[in-house]
Every structure is written in structure tokens, then in C-alpha cells.
Amino acid sequence: MAVGKSAIEESLESIRDAVRKQLGVGRPEAVDVPPDTVTRFSKDCEPSFTPERRAEFVDRAAELDPWLQGPFYLGGDLIIGGTWRCDHRWIGLGAEVSKSLAGKRVLDVGSNAGYDPFMFALRGAQEIVACEPFGYHHQAVFLESLYHSGVQFENIGWECLTNEKYGTFDLIHCNGVFYHEPNPMGLLMRLRSMLAPDGELLFGSMMLGEPEQSEYVRFIPGSYFGDETWWFVPGRLAMRWMLEVTGFRVAYSFGEWPGPAGEFPVVNGYFRATGVDPAPHLDPVRGSQLLA
Numbered sequence: 001m002a003v004g005k006s007a008i009e010e011s012l013e014s015i016r017d018a019v020r021k022q023l024g025v026g027r028p029e030a031v032d033v034p035p036d037t038v039t040r041f042s043k044d045c046e047p048s049f050t051p052e053r054r055a056e057f058v059d060r061a062a063e064l065d066p067w068l069q070g071p072f073y074l075g076g077d078l079i080i081g082g083t084w085r086c087d088h089r090w091i092g093l094g095a096e097v098s099k100s101l102a103g104k105r106v107l108d109v110g111s112n113a114g115y116d117p118f119m120f121a122l123r124g125a126q127e128i129v130a131c132e133p134f135g136y137h138h139q140a141v142f143l144e145s146l147y148h149s150g151v152q153f154e155n156i157g158w159e160c161l162t163n164e165k166y167g168t169f170d171l172i173h174c175n176g177v178f179y180h181e182p183n184p185m186g187l188l189m190r191l192r193s194m195l196a197p198d199g200e201l202l203f204g205s206m207m208l209g210e211p212e213q214s215e216y217v218r219f220i221p222g223s224y225f226g227d228e229t230w231w232f233v234p235g236r237l238a239m240r241w242m243l244e245v246t247g248f249r250v251a252y253s254f255g256e257w258p259g260p261a262g263e264f265p266v267v268n269g270y271f272r273a274t275g276v277d278p279a280p281h282l283d284p285v286r287g288s289q290l291l292a
């Protein structure tokens with residue numbers, strides 16, 4: 001079903017309101033970096049623009065504000081996004097992803113504007129499915145119309161991922177979704193069910209910064225740093241335990257960096273894991289009800 005323009009505008013307007021609460025602006029400026037330092041997701045980008053063509057790109061990008069992921073190169077001298085500096089996150093993450101993903105099926109959960117799926121495409125993944133339920137999806141679709149990477153962008157949440165429709169994946173990447181999720185164990189169980197037998201999970205979440213709170217999960221009844229979509233923030237050990245009971249063997253953690261300076265200290269960090277059996281007392285009947 002085609003999505004009408006007003007539906008896209010409406011979905012982005014509500015995101016602009018949320019971003020305004022956190023950052024004070026609904027349309028954050030692109031980061032100021034030299035275009036020749038920005039990762040090229042495609043050889044198809046035009047190296048220079050006529051003034052009219054440039055204005056067309058600027059208008060289209062503005063329609064799709066707010067851009068948080070990035071920086072993304074559009075062509076000529078144009079860059080969009082980068083509030084989140086995904087290129088900096090990939091300095092650590094890139095070392096954990098095989099240089100060649102040839103023959104691999106990759107799933108990205110909570111893909112936002114598509115930075116991570118585009119990176120997996122650069123590494124030659126055979127097939128990439130990216131799921132994002134909110135208006136950011138339209139940013140990814142716009143970028144894909146320039147990059148032609150072949151990523152399958154789906155405007156869905158993790159709840160809609162099923163083996164029947166999408167199969168299983170050799171690599172699953174999910175960063176920054178867990179603490180926004182009212183049903184965090186359901187998310188982990190679904191990720192487990194989407195993992196191929198020899199598959200790997202790269203899982204990142206915001207976590208409690210204080211080491212002495214490592215075993216705890218903190219519930220957020222209101223908001224964190226102006227963001228009302230934070231629910232459960234785990235300590236580092238609690239996060240590892242939750243992964244383990246839902247059927248992951250954690251090899252190690254990596255790539256820790258400070259989170260937003262909100263009401264209590266948080267850090268973002270990644271876990272690398274493979275699949276094992278979930279805990280036997282994680283009732284499979286109740287589990288499958290959660291997954292239904």
C-alpha cells in the first residue's frame with residue numbers, strides 16, 4: 001500500500017516534536033565535516049550539482065527532517081545528519097564486523113535512516129533486511145533511491161519479524177532499541193528466533209553507568225533527558241544475564257561510550273554473542289505467546 005505524503009509528514013512532525021524536547025531544535029543541523037571525509041555508500045552520487053539540482057536535494061532533505069543518524073553524503077558538497085555521529089560509532093563496531101559479508105544474510109533492527117544497513121551493504125552482504133517502524137524509515141528510502149544498495153527497508157517494528165516471512169539471519173545488529181522497549185525480554189526472544197544456527201548477534205544498549213548498579217535494571221516512569229520513550233535501563237551484568245537467559249552466549253562486550261547527560265549516568269555499549277538454548281525455565285509456552 002502506498003503511503004500518502006501527509007502520512008509521511010505527520011510521522012516526521014511527531015518525531016520533530018520529540019527531538020525538540022531533547023535537543024531544543026526540531027531540525028538539527030548537519031555536522032560540519034569535509035565532504036571528502038564522509039563514507040561513500042554509493043558510486044552513483046553526483047560529484048557536482050547545478051544550483052537547481054542542489055536546491056531540489058536541500059528541499060527534499062528538509063522535508064525529511066529531523067536527521068539524527070549520519071553523516072550521509074548526498075553528492076556535490078551536500079551532507080545531511082550526523083547528530084549521532086554513526087561514523088564514530090563504527091570505529092569500534094567496524095572492527096567487529098567481518099570485512100567481507102559475502103553470502104551472509106544480515107538483519108538490522110531499529111535501523112533509523114539506514115546508516116548501519118548501508119555499512120553492511122558496503123561489506124558485501126548478500127541480503128540485508130532493515131526494520132524501522134517510525135518516520136525515519138522514509139529517510140532510509142530517500143537515501144536508498146540515491147545509493148541503490150539493495151537493502152530491503154521495512155517500515156515495521158521488531159514485533160512483525162517472523163521466520164515465515166523473513167527466514168533467519170547470519171548476522172543480527174540491534175543498537176539503541178532495548179531501553180526504548182516496553183517489552184524488552186520479548187525483543188530479545190524475537191532476536192533469538194531470527195538468528196541462524198551459526199549466526200552472530202551484535203547488540204548495543206544504553207546501560208547504567210555506575211558499576212555498583214551492574215546487577216540492576218532501572219525503570220523510568222517519566223522520561224530520561226527529555227525523552228519519554230526510555231523504559232528499562234539495565235546495568236551491564238543485568239544486560240548480559242538477560243541476553244543469556246533468552247538464548248545467547250555472550251563472547252565479550254566492546255565499544256563503550258558515554259550516553260546523554262541525563263538524570264543519572266549511562267553508557268552505551270555493545271555485546272557480541274552467538275545462539276544457544278534459552279534458559280529451560282523461560283517457559284516456552286508463555287514465550288511463544290509473547291512472540292505471537
Ligand SMILES: C[S@@+](CC[C@H](N)C(=O)[O-])C[C@H]1O[C@@H](n2cnc3c(N)ncnc32)[C@H](O)[C@@H]1O
Pocket residue numbers: 069084086109110111112113131132133134136156157158159174175176177180
Ligand atoms: C536510539 S535509535 C538507534 C538507531 C540505530 N539503531 C543506531 O544505532 O543509530 C532507536 C531506533 O529504534 C527504533 N525503534 C523504536 N521502536 C522500535 C521497534 N519496536 N522495533 C524496531 N525499531 C524500533 C526507533 O525509531 C529508532 O530509530
